Amino acid sequence: MATISAPADLALQWRQRGAFIVTDATLDGTRQITVELKEDGPGALPEAHMVSPLDVQPIFVATTLPSYEQIGALYFQQNAGKDTVTPAVRQLADQIAQGRTGLQAAHAVYGWVAGHIRYLAVWLDPDSGLVAHSADEVIRNGYGDCKDHVVLTQALLAALEIRAEPALVNWDNRTRPLPLWSSAAFNHVMVYLPDYDVYLNPTNPFARFDALDIGLSNKLVVIANGKGEVRQTPASEASDTDTTFRPLLCSVPTV
Incomplete structure (x- = not known):
């Protein structure tokens, strides 16, 4: 009780x-x-591939929170200024974009962050901090958790005049929202591009730019901007998980 x-x-x-x-x-x-x-009965043991x-x-x-939107607004307030476009951020953004603009530039930034910033995870739960390091710090460190990946991606995109916002989501096998809004509903943050309606997960170096893996698709998501917005991530398509297998060629020594 x-x-x-x-x-x-x-x-x-x-x-x-x-x-x-x-x-x-x-x-x-x-x-x-x-x-x-x-x-109050006994718990059940987990099974493979169970929900x-x-x-x-x-x-x-x-x-005491009034809504999911308020959670997004609070996250936005706590991380205000972390994505400031500094000279170091602008220089790196120009190096990555190499003259590309729009979605092509966003694609390049996503690939660079996912491939160059090591992922050290700090799960978003009621007991962990919700404040990211600044974009400059993430560049200097070369590593960060999901919040840090998002802040750096936001800053680099802002330098290229592309709007990007944090998107709070749960990245696991849950399929149902909690019965009431709570920060416990989220354990991850990714990037949302409002002008293109595209979600990016720069902590996953194996994810395609334009596709979310099954743990992030068709999920409740809260956009962390000044007012907070509740949305649903797009459902995954079969083509999102297509894999091309290439034959492994090797030589066998002769005796």
């Missing part, structure tokens, strides 16, 4: 999915919410 105590005037919302017994009462200016599972447990297990979410 869990208990939440809060001031009665605090804008606290909750929602459940699954078998819970919930009481929500206010006394002497204090609101108290108690949550208990109807049946995410978060898709089927009981979940209770409580939050």
Whole structure:
């Protein structure tokens, strides 16, 4: 059983999915919410290729945030200025683009960031920081987590006059949103190009520029701009996962 105590005037919302017994009462200016599972049975062992447990297990979410849009707006505020176009960023952007513009330039930037910035992951969860390093720091370090890849990509694209925004998403086998908006709904951030309606995942050096892998396709996504926007990533197509196999040629020594 869990208990939440809060001031009665605090804008606290909750929602459940699954078998819970919930009481929500206010006394002497204090609101108290108690949550208990109807049946506390044994957990199930994971199986190969099973759906995410978060898709089927009981979940209770409580939050003071008013919406998913507010989560996007807060992320935007916390990372304001991290994508500043400095002389180092502009010089690198020009080297990468080599005169290309628009989507061709974006393609080149995506390829450079995915191929040159090592991915050190810090998962986006309620206990981790949501603030990226600056683009200059990421260039100097040569590594970063998903937030850092996004900030650098944003800065390089901004130097080439291409708009780019962070996009909060969960990159795993979950298929259902949580019953209520929460930062726990996201463990990853990627790049959204609003002028082209294209999503980029620069932390994955093996992903094609114009395709999302199965863990990112057809997912709830929150665009982290000044007002926050809730969208859905495009569903993956069979052609997105096409692979061309080339024969391996080798010589066999003769005795």
